[in-house]
Amino acid sequence: MSSEKLAIFGGEPAVPAGMLTPEKRDSLFRAMVLTKEAEDAALEVIRNGDFSGTDITMKFEKEFAAWQGADYALCYANGTMSLAAAMFALGLGEGDEIICPTKTYWASISPALGFGAVPVFCNVTDMLSMDPDDLERCIGPRTKVIMVVHYLGYPCDMDRIMEIARRHGLKVIEDVSHGQGGHYKGRKLGSFGDIAAMSLMSCKSFAAGELGILVTNDKKLWEHAVAYGHYDRNHEGFITESEDLNEYYHIPLGGVKGRANQVCTAIARDQLIHYEERIREIRRAMNRFWDLLDGLPGIRGIRVDESTGSDMAGFYYPHGAYYPEQLDGLSVDRFCRAVTAEIGETCRPGANYCLHTHPLFKTFDWAHRGKPARTAFAERDVRPMDDLCEPSTRKYCFSVPRFNYLDEEVIERYAAGYRKVAENFRLLLDADEKREMGGAWHR
Numbered sequence: 001m002s003s004e005k006l007a008i009f010g011g012e013p014a015v016p017a018g019m020l021t022p023e024k025r026d027s028l029f030r031a032m033v034l035t036k037e038a039e040d041a042a043l044e045v046i047r048n049g050d051f052s053g054t055d056i057t058m059k060f061e062k063e064f065a066a067w068q069g070a071d072y073a074l075c076y077a078n079g080t081m082s083l084a085a086a087m088f089a090l091g092l093g094e095g096d097e098i099i100c101p102t103k104t105y106w107a108s109i110s111p112a113l114g115f116g117a118v119p120v121f122c123n124v125t126d127m128l129s130m131d132p133d134d135l136e137r138c139i140g141p142r143t144k145v146i147m148v149v150h151y152l153g154y155p156c157d158m159d160r161i162m163e164i165a166r167r168h169g170l171k172v173i174e175d176v177s178h179g180q181g182g183h184y185k186g187r188k189l190g191s192f193g194d195i196a197a198m199s200l201m202s203c204k205s206f207a208a209g210e211l212g213i214l215v216t217n218d219k220k221l222w223e224h225a226v227a228y229g230h231y232d233r234n235h236e237g238f239i240t241e242s243e244d245l246n247e248y249y250h251i252p253l254g255g256v257k258g259r260a261n262q263v264c265t266a267i268a269r270d271q272l273i274h275y276e277e278r279i280r281e282i283r284r285a286m287n288r289f290w291d292l293l294d295g296l297p298g299i300r301g302i303r304v305d306e307s308t309g310s311d312m313a314g315f316y317y318p319h320g321a322y323y324p325e326q327l328d329g330l331s332v333d334r335f336c337r338a339v340t341a342e343i344g345e346t347c348r349p350g351a352n353y354c355l356h357t358h359p360l361f362k363t364f365d366w367a368h369r370g371k372p373a374r375t376a377f378a379e380r381d382v383r384p385m386d387d388l389c390e391p392s393t394r395k396y397c398f399s400v401p402r403f404n405y406l407d408e409e410v411i412e413r414y415a416a417g418y419r420k421v422a423e424n425f426r427l428l429l430d431a432d433e434k435r436e437m438g439g440a441w442h443r
């Protein structure tokens, strides 16, 4: 182990200031990379005033479905709406329970409130992935849907989750917003559940501006997803198998308009052409980064064992898992502040906060029923929230940069910043105010 003066105490930072030119920084870290062809395609939509058409969107849907290996795809204006349409298509309604990991972005579950459904929050593993054991504990007589989130691109344990879903007769939605193109045991994420939905907004690695898309192999589910918010496709030209929809044409049955802007779908068509190649390059870079940090105390990459045929894609928001117990209780906040000083970029603790802690679910009387949103329509006292607050179930994590390509020298420097802090963690313990706590618990 090296013992060097940490940058937070005035030592030399691992990544020297000015090491990266602005151009280099942009090419290494920029989230939305556009080709000239993508820009031209977007301009053409603008010049033709084709924002509200669907011809380009439908081409993209066909191409995306083929890439995803699904029979049907449907765009929405954003990922949140595509998730809402998936819930609508599966018939989620008042009092139905939907199980979702607590550690995810709010959009994985919030649309369920609009259907009068009951969110049930499930714990996650230390890879921040839905914990199948806890999933099983969450199931009750009113459970209807499992919302699987391949959070941070890490593929969930789909063997176990699908076995549980089948055994209990539950529907499955996969939220693939962080992992487009990733695999679980050789099979593409988004191909396991009844429907997969995802965000393609500008920070995602599949970045199309503001866009969402869902995929399914079930024509009736697709038609119901159409009827939810595509009033202009809710007619006999598109709805051919769902007789229950026949008398409800021309008005969106979800009461919302969800058509995608064709500037975004034009960009998305070009992004699809380059996506696999870009993801391969990011994966190479991230694997190298994590290889350099293997075996250190207290930190471990959130990444999958590729020898199983699984892999990560997306890389929207890469993180490492943090184990304060291996670092004499050093808080993740202090660890992150020390890393920030080393690398000159913000290293953030926590990723998304655990949703069951948010006042929207705990106290907000969303339905004006004198009850918090979480239980407004519940028929049972859905598992007490404190179950998730046990110290043993605390999950900590920290952000790492996402490298668009493998630049050996740069990646070594950044990895050296994390390594230096982990190896010298004892120097940080004295002034660590949160040490006993190991950081705010939800991080």
Ligand SMILES: Cc1ncc(COP(=O)(O)O)c(C=O)c1O
Residues within 6 Å of the ligand: 078, 079, 080, 081, 104, 105, 107, 108, 149, 175, 177, 178, 198, 199, 200, 201, 211, 212
């Ligand atoms: C896991 C997850 N699901 C859903 C969404 C919602 O997507 P959008 O922002 O496109 O509505 C996001 C967006 O960040 C997300 O991270």
